[in-house]
Amino acid sequence: MDTDKTTTPKTHHTPTLFAQTYFHGTKADLKIGDYIQVGFNTNYEENRVLKHIYVSATLNTAILGAELASGTGRERIYLVEATDEIEDDPNVTDKKFPGNPTKSYCSKHPFKIVGEVAVWHGNSAEQIKKMKENLEKLREEGKNIILD
Numbered sequence: 001m002d003t004d005k006t007t008t009p010k011t012h013h014t015p016t017l018f019a020q021t022y023f024h025g026t027k028a029d030l031k032i033g034d035y036i037q038v039g040f041n042t043n044y045e046e047n048r049v050l051k052h053i054y055v056s057a058t059l060n061t062a063i064l065g066a067e068l069a070s071g072t073g074r075e076r077i078y079l080v081e082a083t084d085e086i087e088d089d090p091n092v093t094d095k096k097f098p099g100n101p102t103k104s105y106c107s108k109h110p111f112k113i114v115g116e117v118a119v120w121h122g123n124s125a126e127q128i129k130k131m132k133e134n135l136e137k138l139r140e141e142g143k144n145i146i147l148d
Helices: 059-068 125-140
Strands: 021-026 053-056 076-082 086-088 104-107 111-116
Touching (some): 059 125
Antiparallel strands (some): 021 053, 076 111
């Protein structure tokens, strides 16, 4: 584990022969066999390229990711496998929630799309509207920061 004097130790997970499958929520139109990788605009801020790809081991977290993603495409939940080490997502781990209850992770390395969740139940339009309003308020206050 990596540690420094100002943060909680990071947990690293390395893919094995029996790979863990994660979820990635987005509006990007991708195909099985494609790789989700750094170098493209983030789902949540225009004109910002992140250094990490973010995934979750829980469907509910990926659903939120798809519902809150910017763009006009259809909301999608992809099943993905890591191609190299991943670590706990610093945006939620011990910052907003103790531990990692959302089972959110990130990696600088690509994730391979191995499937897509075809049927899932999202939040109500009213809930999404409220969440987007809250995110906009945080942006206006300069508090909507993605640690990357």
